[in-house]
Amino acid sequence: MSTMPVYVPLLFGASVLAAVFTLWRAANRSRVLLIFAAAWIALESVIPPVLPLLAIPPMLIIIAFLATKKGRGFIHTLDLPTLTLLHTLRIVVEFVLYQLYRYHAIPILMTFEGRNLDILSGLSAPLVYYFAFVRHRMPTRWLITWNLACIVLLFNAVAYGVLTAPGPLQHLSFDHPNIALRHFPYVLLPGVLVPIVLFSNAASIVKLLKIREINGDKFFVEKLG
Template sequence: MHPPPSLTYGFIALTLLTAWWFYRLTGSRAVVGIGFVFWLAVHGVLAYRGFYGVTDTLPPRLALVMGPMLVLALATGFSSLGKTLRADLNLTHIHYFHGIRILVEVVFLHGLFTAGLVAEVVTYTGQNIDLLAGITGPLVGLLVFRQGWLSPTYAIVWNFVGMVSLGWTVSRAVLSAPSPYQQYGFEQPTLAIFYFPFIWLPALVAPLMVWAHCLALGRLLRP
């Protein structure tokens, strides 16, 4: 796999920015920062060595990437395990955080599609609607929590819809990648997410968006 260097180095920078921003949003706890470094290192090394390039296993090895982070997001978002994280959460800034999805969709996924490394179905010109979440997330933060022009109910609905949008996007990526479950992208499958550094998209960037949704909903539904 040979993506343009600008996409490779740019995505490394985006991942580090996403991790740092979320780290700041959750109160700069050392355990969060150490966990992110460990998680990125493990999956980065495995991807670099071609571990995820083996796509005929059941269950798919990609499940090892997203599963633990999604469980952590749900646990800390809706249970007492995340009580401290939710208490310190700035609801305005956690919605601004979703603006990162604009860069993911417009710059990186579309750039990888142009380079022949992801299927069109996972881009905004295909079936990916997550760009809308990236655009509207900061607006929710501004209109609901910064200006107070809209009620928090709008934020609750938006977060549920945003999670559905992200789940739809992830499912398109998984189903367009080479595997026994592939349904899309047979002429140009999604390959980039199996390799370094783009493994960090399903390993950290996308799960952090889910985590942000869960923390916001946990705060709004269990004040």
Template structure:
């Protein structure tokens, strides 16, 4: 994008790389024996996905033909990860895989959200997104990033916070994520735009920021869904144990 300092793009590229490595660590630490060998497949697949998204953005696939429905970034960048997540939740192997993922490492990934919000604020200052997409607007996602290490350490590692509170944190944090996703979608230039007309959300249409909705957000959302699933199962198992006693 024109008039955007290179360091902002560089920082976000690093954030995406860290997200990839943290997610790779989550999969590698899975308890399921069949999951660990699959890291050799999943990790290259994620790299290929990032390369494809970079290619599409660098060739202006997302930043042109803005009147198309559905928007190209939704069709080519967002729906595929959503489809994969739905598939995992609706297959036996997918459920076993998700239940084997380490809750602690999944929770720590959310720290990345703090740095994402800093980048979003920089993008606002350089007129690449509207103010309402930042913590000075109606985006409170930074709260999840700030509280994540405390929930991970005291709630999961040390078990000093109840399962109910950790579950509530995941639900609230997922809600915060959905909130900014909706704001970003309605602020992006398309026939469906309802917000941010003074300064549309153009950043996500360009490299490397298109990695945010096509990779970083799906990883965070998937982590919350897995965490909520695991925590609910723990509550049910705990309740069953109490009843039997």
């Protein structure tokens, strides 16, 4: 890790800030969200990195948003086009992961050359945005399907991250383990970036299901608003 080029952590840190900023914009510039995100990033930057525990608090918050009436009410105020564009950051994250692999900080399984196909979510996000919100030619059910596929790809990437990290859950890559996520700023991947990406997909699905319920299967995104 000590030989890592300086641009790698800087690029990763920039992607974290960009994700928070984009979610903040999607949430109508919520001050509460911004304060919470800043506090959580600061806390994760100083506490000992225990990989499974990093994601538990934000995951519980996501569940609360999805399971409560007030939480779903907040979700329905989010800007769907901005949530969709947020996923382009997954391209940057996958590039960083590949650099970490090159410097022996993670196994190849966690990269797009291995079994992590999450880069497909990032590459497809601009196309989905264009056809859904610029050309207005994407039915709601297609957007729901795309968000579900993005969640599947995310869980696949997370699974390989957990199964290759040193500890009781490690079952793969013992000769080349995932050690990067024990170091700052990469501890922010499971604790900040993954929850933001997951929430963006899940919130989009909740919002789209409600729209589809009201408008039917032939509803097009141009009627959002």
